[in-house]
Amino acid sequence: MLFGHILDAAIGFTQAEGATIYMVDDETQVLRFIKIFNSKMNVSLNLDEITWPPISLYKEDKQPNLSNLAALCYHEKKSFNFPDVYEQDVFDYSGTVTYDKRNKYRTQSIVAIPMMDHKGNIIGIIQLINSLNAVGKVIPFSDIDIKNLEVLTSISAILMNNHKLISDLQTTFNQFIQSIAWAIDRKSKHFSGHIARVSTLVNMFAGEINAWHDESLKYSSINFSKDELEELNIAGLMHDLGKIITPMHILDKSSKLEAIFNRLELVKERMAHIRSLIGFDISKADKEGQEKLNCTLETLSEYEAFLEKINPGRENFTEKDREILRKIYEFRYSYQDKNYFILTENENYNLSIRSGTLNREDIVKIREHAYVTGKMLSQIKFPKYLARAPLYAESHHEKLNGKGYPRGLSAAQIPLQSRILALADVFEALTAVRPYKESKTLSETYTILKKMVDANEIDGDLLEFAIKSGLFMKYACSYLEPEQIDIE
């Protein structure tokens, strides 16, 4: 839009027939066509419609390209004004002649004005052709035209610089968020790549909702704006930001006794020590004593096998297990007036975990990440169009039944974007293929997700949309193993 205004203004006071705006691409050292207009040829092209190759600022031998007027204007940092382009020998106009012949056109008067920013850098060029008088005859551009154009280009340069600064800031912000997301993804072997994939799935979700127009599916009438899509993208990338403070040994706790190291090894060493003490006693005991001690050794072997079985937390911990664990915890071996034990109180507590590997405190610590995400993001002043991204990110563990966290929001308080994020988060966690973790097939995942819908935890309409629109299948084809795709 900005370029359209610049071009309109330039044509307005010079009465030029045609105009071109070029922008300097510092990285590739070219001038890119941004806007092309010609009233006589009925041409009006914007950046995304222009197929012409950019103009190189330097030749192959690295010397400045002075044969093109716009490139010349860039290198000389000054305006050029030719009453008739065919009657000058400052630059090579053969390309213009070829173009004119092909289009039955005659380029005559031409000006090129550099857009210079406050640091003296050329950021773009405006080129105008064929100034017309009141009766439509081509005349040279006047000195007043040049003066006015120079004022316009300097104002334009400031505007474009602001435009570029904003765009650079957005790029920097996005890259910063992405690099933090990458670092958190790298933090845990259990969650590696989680944020990147959730973010991809969330973006796919929004794109599919925008593209889908089947009225039988709720949400298909929703159309996210460009800003809303960006807001959701940022929320996806930031949703697990709070994991930055979650201790790694909790994030990666793959067995009940795992702390900074796996304490099962420590327990086994204690048992080995007790066995060696029993060995000393056996060598000194009578036959009856030896039999008793051998029984204790057997019991110890059974205990060790039992601890190895329950430590990974793969099976539910039963009442029978609890009874065996109690015996192990209470086990004492007395040697030279000292009692030797197998388990500490904390080890016993962790081994008693009913399901999985996390104890109450671990769960609190893990859940804290959603609160921390919100807390961290609340300290950043987001631009207006991203203002709701922190809310979406923070509420990805909220449940429609109000039993979610960190705030326990009600269904009415959970926006669609958070619901999308919540569903994508669970779907990714269930299906992700990672070491030390069993990944679910699509049908297993759908069964679990439907149970969550029945429990009013996640949005059933969204789940139906993701399945019926083929969104989950599309994601699965790109990110899951073929054997996980067990439905058509």
Ligand SMILES: [Fe+2]
């Ligand atoms: Fe999370």
Ligand SMILES: [Fe+2]
């Ligand atoms: Fe997550």
